[in-house]
Amino acid sequence: MKEFKTLAQFAGHFNNEAACRKHFEAIRFAKGDFCPHCKHTKIMRFADDKRYRCDKCKRDFTIKTGTLFGESKLPMQKWFIAIYLLTTSKKGISSISLAEQVGVIQKTAWFMDMRIREALKQGRGKLIGVVEADETYLGGKNNRKYGFSKKTAVMGMTERGSRMRAFPIPDRQNGMDIKFDLATAKIAKRGKISYKALTA
Structure with missing residues (x-):
């Protein structure tokens, strides 16, 4: 996934x-088309x-049906x-x-804030099946020595053909344990994910 150092670049x-x-x-149809209502894989555009x-x-349905965009x-x-602003503002x-x-007006911004925060908190229900995990870095400037310093790491997880999770990771450099709500899930890592805990 492409890195964005500034809001202007994003x-x-x-x-x-x-x-x-x-x-x-x-992102949504990465593993093929599907209906968000019944999960059938044949749809008409x-x-x-x-x-x-x-x-x-x-x-x-639209591309937004069943997502935080509603x-x-x-x-x-x-x-x-x-989303960029809320996930990169420390x-x-x-x-x-x-x-x-x-x-937008403040009332709309508040509504967007609540929707996005709720989406980031989703994950109470455990992901199952094959779950793909990837990370990207948003905001800040690269530290020449470590590359990820001053940036916010954001972890994304997708249950193939179904639910998605996205949330900021506060301590990427120190190799913190990330406790995901996974049930009988097999992790299919993308990129250079090196967190110690990718299982529940």
Whole structure:
């Protein structure tokens, strides 16, 4: 996954809805198409390339259905920026500041904050099956000696064809134990993940 050292760099990469949709669709359908309602793997794409219909249950859905974005009418770009800000701010960020930087009213920023924090806290239910794990670093400047100093490490975990988890890791350099809520899961690591605990 690409590293972003600054908000400007991040916003420049995800500079329109098409780029955000393409990125999120690649993550969500990484192991093939599926319906978020019944998990059937045959779906139809509408001509607008924004909606889908399940061939089995016949229900319509969007790329955001069943995710933290819900059926929000906010542009995905604003959600992406809010996620970046909330996961890279070491001292936290107020809803007022979030509203100013994302370009929404404070009430909307508060709603986004709550949605994102809730998504980061998800994981009470144990992941099962094959779970892919990867990490990336957001914000700050690289320390020439260690490379990851001053950056926030963010761990992402995906239950193939199903649930996703994402959360900041505060102490990457000291090799802290990461206690994941995993049931009978097999970890399929991506990249250079070297945490001591990748099992429950």
